[in-house]
Amino acid sequence: MKLSELKKGTRAIVESVNLEDDLKKRFSAMGLSPGIILRVCRRTFGSDSLHVKVECSSCLALSKTEASQIKVTPIGKGMCLGNRGKSEQSEHFCDSEDCQMKADD
Template sequence: MKLSELEKGQKALINKINLKQEIKERLMSMGICIGATIKVCRKTLNQDSLHVTLDCAACLALSRDEAAFIEVTPVGGNGFGFRKKFRGGNRERCCEALQNEVAAENKNRP
């Protein structure tokens, strides 16, 4: 399932980010990384962008086009309680996941 397909209030676990490396690194620097929990807080009236919160307490706005390339798995619950549980420390895990993913991609390049 794609992040852009989630409804308002739905939470999900990020599985894969299918974007160019520069965009992927920018998103990951803001906490959008594999394994992070993300919640759709609202969508604009014309559905062009999403306002999301992350388990590392970041609040971001994403375009629908960017969200369409982020694969997620919905998880139960739709409250904000997950922000307190994961506050702090998760950004470091995101950075480590990014470094591992970039290293793996660079290894496979000719």
């Protein structure tokens, strides 16, 4: 589904960012790229802009137009999990090998 349709407080994994190259690089430099987990914190009145939290750390503001070009898979409500030791990782966090494989294949 589209990031712009994600309900407030819902976490999701980013599947793809279908924006022009420059903007895609920009989003990725700000921490929003395929594979990461984000959460919608709130929207403005009329849902023109969204406030999302990326990877448990940084907060981004973006507008609906761009958010509708970002595909996500919701993974439920709640706060994000942090990374205390690898054993407690959520299955949605890729551990080192997975990530390497993903980058490699």
